[in-house]
Amino acid sequence: MIYNEEFETMPREALESIQLRRLQATVARVYNATPFYRRRFEEAGVAPADIRSLSDLQKLPFTTKADLRDNYPFGMFAVPMDNVTRIHASSGTTGKPTVVGYTARDIQTWAELMARSLMAAGTRRDDIVHNAYGYGLFTGGLGVHYGAERLGASVIPISGGNTKRQVMIMKDFGPTVLTCTPSYALHVAEVAGEMGVSFRDLKFKAGIFGAEPWSEQMRREIERTLNLKAMDIYGLSEVMGPGVSVECIEAQNGLHIFEDHFIPEIINPHTGAVLPYGTPGELVFTTITKEAFPLIRYRTRDLSVLYPEPCRCGRTIVRMGRIQGRSDDMLIIRGVNVFPSQIESVIMETKHFEPHYQLVVERIGTLDQLTVLVEVNEAMFSDEIKNLQSIERELERNIRETLGVAAQVKLVEPKGIQRSEGKAVRVIDKRNI
C-alpha cells in the first residue's frame, strides 16, 4: 500500500530533477541564513552557484554531531524563532542534548512521511495504532502520532512504560498496529505472558519497530512471539525523526528512503569518499525540504548500504539495508546513546580509579544490561567488603546521574582488563545485533 503514489513511485529521472531543484534551494538558503554553513562553505571554497548537478553535492563539507554540539542550542536553526513551532532534542555526547527545531511546514512534512511509513508497513485508516514510543523531547512518540493522525488511523498515545496497563489496553481496545522499540516489544510480550495474555488473542497484524539497532533474528523472534509482521523504521532527530526510511510489508527487505526529502549517500568513514551503491559504509543525509533545521551532508555514523533496484511493492526510491553498526563506538542502551568516552570521564572524575575500564553490554531477557569493569588498585583497596562495595555503588550512582543509564560496576584485578597494542578494546557487545 502506498500513501503518496506520485512521489514514492516516481521515475528516477523525474525524482532526480526534483532533488536537484530542492538541493539548490536548500544550499542557497543555509548559505544565507546560517553563519555556520556560510563559514564552512567558504572554507571549502564552494558557493551555492557551484551546485549544478546532484553529483556536485560531494563538493559540500560534511556536518557532524560535534558541529551541532558547538552550536548548542539554536545556532544551526535557519529560521527566526518566531517561525519555529516545535523543538525536540536527543541525548547528546557530553550531557548536552542535540536540539532540533521544526517550522509548521516541517511538522506537516514529517506527518506526511510518517503517514507514508505507517501505510508502507500495512496501516490503513481503519487501523488502531498502539503507539508505545516515548512522548516528549524524543521524536519517536510525537512523530508516529502525527503520522497516524495524518493517515486517518486511530492512535492510542500510550507512550512508554507501565507495561501491565499497556497489556490491558491491548486486550480491551484491540489495537492492530504496534509502534515501539524492538526491545520493548519483546518486553511487552514477556509481561503479557506473565499476565496470562497471549498475543494470539490480540488483534495486532503489524508492528513498526525502530530507534535502536536490531537483527533479522530478533525480527523472527518478535514475529513469532507477538504474532504480527515486524517492519524496521529508521530516522534520527537531527534529520527529522522516525520516517526517514521504512520497510514495506510486501517485501520486508530494506528500508525505503523518502528521497524527495532526503538525499542519502554512503561514504568510507575513514576517507570521506563517496561509495557506489551496494558497498557498505557510513550513511550521510542531506535534507532538501526542511526549513528550521536543514542539514547538509550529515554524518550519521550509522553503517548501512544502499540498494537502487526497484522493490516489488512498486516503490522506485532507493532502499537502505538494516543498520549494521556504528562507525564510532556509540552504544545504544535501552534507547540512551552512550559513548565509552563519557563513561571514561565519569570514571576519571570519581576518585580512586585509573583509566582502565571495559564496557560489557548484554541482553538479559529482553533488556540491555551494561556492566562497567574497572580495575582495583592498592590505594582504594580496603580489606573490608563493604568499603569496596561502596566504591562500586558510588561509581554506579555517578554514571546514572551523569548519563541517565543504569550500569553495574564490577571491580576486577589490576591488569584484569586486557591491554591491547593499538586502540584499547573498550566495548564488548554481546547482544548479537
Next chain:
Amino acid sequence: MNVEQISIFLENKAGRLSEVTRIFEEGRINIRALSLADTSDFGILRLIVNDNEKAKRLLRENGFTVRITEVVAVEVQDQPGGLHQILTALSKAGVNVEYMYAFVRQSGQNAVLIFRFDNTAAATEVLRREGVPVIDGLDLYAM
C-alpha cells in the same frame, strides 16, 4: 605486638586462589591461618603467613593487589563460652568487630581467634583488662 595480616583482592574466577597458593609454594611461604570473604563478583583473601614481607613482595610481583592490615590474635580455651566472654566484654566497651576467624592450635587445647576491630587500641585495652592472652605477631608467624 599486634599481628599483620595480608589481604589480597581476588576476582571471582577460576584459578585465582590456586595462583596464590602456587606463589606461596614456590616461595616456601607457610600459611598460618586464612579466611576468604566473597561477594558475587570479587573476594578478599585474608592470610596470616610466616613471612609477611616476602609474601607481599611475591604477590605484588605477580600483579596482585595486596594490603597489610593490623589484626589482633587472642588465645582462648577451646571450650564452650570461651568466645562469648570476650565478645561480651568488647561489646560493653563499645568496640565493634569488623570480621573475625579462628583456628585451633596443634596442641588442641586452645583456639586462636583473629580479630579485625574498628578501634584496635581500645580493643587491646579491653582484652588486657579482661586478662585475655593476646598473642604477639612474631609468636604467631612462628607457630
